[in-house]
Amino acid sequence: MGEFIFKNPLWFAGLLLIPYLIWLRGRRRVPVLLVPFAAAWHRPSLTAASRWPVITASIGLVLVITALARPQKVEDRHEVNTKGYDIMLAIDLSGSMLAEDYEDRGERINRLQAIKPVIQAFIKDRPTDRIGIVVFSGRAYTMAPLTFDHDWLEKQTDRLKIGLIEDGTAIGDGLGVALTRLEQAKRQENGLRQGAFVVLLTDGANNRGSLNPAQAAEIAKSRGIPVYTIGAGQNGIVPMPVIDDKGNKVGYRRMVSDLDEDSLRNIAESTGGRYYRAADSDTVNEAFEAINKAKKIEFQSKSYLLTTELFYWPAAPGLLALLLGALLARQPWRREASA
Numbered sequence: 311m312g313e314f315i316f317k318n319p320l321w322f323a324g325l326l327l328i329p330y331l332i333w334l335r336g337r338r339r340v341p342v343l344l345v346p347f348a349a350a351w352h353r354p355s356l357t358a359a360s361r362w363p364v365i366t367a368s369i370g371l372v373l374v375i376t377a378l379a380r381p382q383k384v385e386d387r388h389e390v391n392t393k394g395y396d397i398m399l400a401i402d403l404s405g406s407m408l409a410e411d412y413e414d415r416g417e418r419i420n421r422l423q424a425i426k427p428v429i430q431a432f433i434k435d436r437p438t439d440r441i442g443i444v445v446f447s448g449r450a451y452t453m454a455p456l457t458f459d460h461d462w463l464e465k466q467t468d469r470l471k472i473g474l475i476e477d478g479t480a481i482g483d484g485l486g487v488a489l490t491r492l493e494q495a496k497r498q499e500n501g502l503r504q505g506a507f508v509v510l511l512t513d514g515a516n517n518r519g520s521l522n523p524a525q526a527a528e529i530a531k532s533r534g535i536p537v538y539t540i541g542a543g544q545n546g547i548v549p550m551p552v553i554d555d556k557g558n559k560v561g562y563r564r565m566v567s568d569l570d571e572d573s574l575r576n577i578a579e580s581t582g583g584r585y586y587r588a589a590d591s592d593t594v595n596e597a598f599e600a601i602n603k604a605k606k607i608e609f610q611s612k613s614y615l616l617t618t619e620l621f622y623w624p625a626a627p628g629l630l631a632l633l634l635g636a637l638l639a640r641q642p643w644r645r646e647a648s649a
Contacts, residue, residue, distance in 0.1 A: 362635075362638050363635045363636075363638040363639040364635070365635075366631050366632075366634050366635035366638060367631070367632055367635030367636070367639075369628075369631045370627075370628045370629065370630070370631025370632035370633075370634070370635060371628070371632065372628070373624040373625070373627055373628025373631060374624070374625065374628035374629065374632065376624040376628070377621045377622070377623075377624040377625035377628055378621075379621075380619070380621050381620040381621060381623075381624070382617045382618060382619055382620060383617065383618040383620060384617050385617075385618075391608055391609065392438050392608070392609050393438065393606040393607065393608050393609070394436070394438035394439040394440065394505075394606055394607070394609065395436075395439045395440075395505045395506065395507060395601060395604070395606060395607065396439070396440050396442075396456055396492055396494075396497070396505055396506040396507070396607070397432065397436070397439050397440070397441050397442075397506075397507050397508075397509060397601075398441075398442045398443070398444060398456070398488040398489075398491050398492055398506075398507070398508050398509070399429060399432060399441065399442070399443045399444070399488075399508075399509050399511070400444045400445075400446065400450075400484040400485055400487075400488040400508055400509065400510045400511065400512075401425075401429065401443060401444070401445050401446070401470065401484075401511050402446060402447070402479065402481070402484070402511060402512035402513055402514065402542070403422070403445050403446065403447045403470065403471070403472055403473075403474055403475055404446075404447045404448075404472075404477060404478060404479045404512075404513070404514055405447075405472060405473075405477045406421070406479070406513055406514050406543070406550075406565070406567075406568070407420060407421040407422045407472055407513055407542070408420045408421070408422070408472050408550065408551060409421055409513070409543060409548045409549065409550050409565060409567070410548075410549050410550075410551060410562075411543055411544040411548040411549065411567070412424040412544075412589070418549070420472075420551075421513050421542040421543050421588075422470065422471070422472060424542060424588055424589075425511050425540065425542050425588050426467065426470070427594075428511065428540060428588060428593065428594055429467055429470075429511070430464065430467065431594045432509065432594075433460050433463050433464050433467065434460065434464070435594075435598070436598070437460065440456040440457060440458055440609070441454075441456065441457065441460065441463060442454050442455050442456040442457065442488075442491050443463065443466065443467070444484055444487045444488045444491065445470065445474065445475065445484075446475070446479075446480050446481070446483060446484030446487070446519075447474075447475035447476060447477055447478055447479065447480065447518075448475060448476040448477055448478030448479075448480055448518045448519075449475055449476060449478075449480060449483065449518075449519075450480055450483040450484040450486070450487040450519070451475065451487070452487060452491060453466060453470075454466050455491060456491065456492075458609075478517060478518030478519075479512065479514040479515065479516055479517050479518060480516065480517075480518040480519030480521075481510070481512055481514075481515075481516040481519070481523045481526075481573075482516055482519050482520075482521035482522045482523045482524075482525060482526040483518075483519035483520060483521050483526075484510070484512075484519075485508060485510055485521075485523065485526035485527070485530065485537065485577070486521045486526045486529065488508045488510075489508065489526070489529055489530055489533065489535060492506045492508070492533075492535060497607060501533075501534075502533060502534030503533045503534050503535050504534075504605060504607050505604065505605060505606055505607030506535050507535065507536050507537070507538060507583070507601055507604075508530065508535060508536075508537045508538070508583075509537075509538045509539075509540065509597070510537055510538070510539045510540065510574070510577070511539075511540045511542060511588070512539070512540075512541065512542065512569075512574070513541065513542040513543040513567075513569055514543075514568050514569060514570070515568045515569070515570035515573065516570070516573065523573050523576075523577055524573075524576070524577075526577075527576065527577040527580050527581055528580075530577075530581045531580055531581050531582075534582075535581065536578075536581050536582040536583035536604075537577050537578055537581040537583045538578060538583040538584055538585075538586070538597050538600070538601070539574040539575070539577050539578045539583065539584075539585045539586070540585075540586045540587070540588050540593060540597075541569050541571055541574050541585070541586070541587050541588060542569075542588040543567050543569050543588075544567060544589070545567055545569065546566070546567060547564050547565070547566060547567070548564075548565055548566075548567050549562040549563075549564065549565075550562060550563050550564070550565040571585070583600075584596070584597070584600055
């Protein structure tokens with residue numbers, strides 16, 4: 311069952327002022343002219359009619375004040391408990407991710423464009439999981455904490471582009487920041503974090519940062535957090551676009567791919583995860599299948615208020631009543647009565 315509330319607590323005081331103002335209006339003193347036999351000129355019908363503008367305007371004022379109080383119908387709504395996982399996506403935004411060694415419908419695409427479907431799959435296809443995003447290049451930053459709001463998260467992924475962070479490949483720092491976002495004492499059992507994973511997407515070898523990949527992997531292992539690594543890019547010589555000062559692509563240069571697959575495999579195997587290549591069509595399905603074998607954690611239900619605004623119900627007739635009162639005040643009988 312719902313209940314009705316008024317958001318503005320001053321509405322009742324406004325209502326109390328109306329009879330007080332009417333009383334003051336009746337008490338005010340005005341100069342009068344005594345005319346003999348004036349009682350013979352009295353027209354009760356005109357006097358009664360002259361009261362309608364005041365009555366109509368008073369009703370309209372009461373309704374408008376009630377509307378300003380923002381009446382609402384409030385209903386409690388509770389989400390059911392759900393079970394799922396906490397997943398942090400650590401995404402490489404280094405300059406080498408611009409290398410166009412993938413194709414889509416016969417057109418060249420860069421590595422970031424190639425791994426975006428992987429990112430989107432984790433966001434769209436896992437509605438019961440809390441998902442967050444860490445981005446890294448020369449440094450690592452949290453782009454989005456763990457959240458159930460996957461629509462908002464998907465909008466954040468649209469903002470991903472190369473050049474947001476100073477260049478470099480700080481894989482260890484990216485993994486380290488992702489691990490800090492999974493620190494939750496209430497989710498631990500025997501010192502190990504339950505139901506948490508890191509998915510690391512990168513195309514290069516670590517060359518920046520204060521934490522190397524082996525150290526970050528050791529931290530993940532000590533906390534019981536598996537790391538699934540996904541390598542982007544082809545081996546050997548790859549085409550890197552040349553961009554002019556205006557941001558236009560003017561050609562390509564050859565670049566040697568520096569994907570360190572051995573390091574990514576070691577990170578995955580030492581933490582209980584698996585290594586995949588972004589070029590493999592079954593990468594996402596295999597990663598989902600591996601994650602789903604773990605024990606799920608239960609998320610507490612959230613309660614929130616579902617409100618329906620009702621202010622327009624008194625507002626509309628209130629404004630009409632005020633308008634009608636103004637029109638009645640200008641009618642001929644008002645002028646006759648005042649004369």
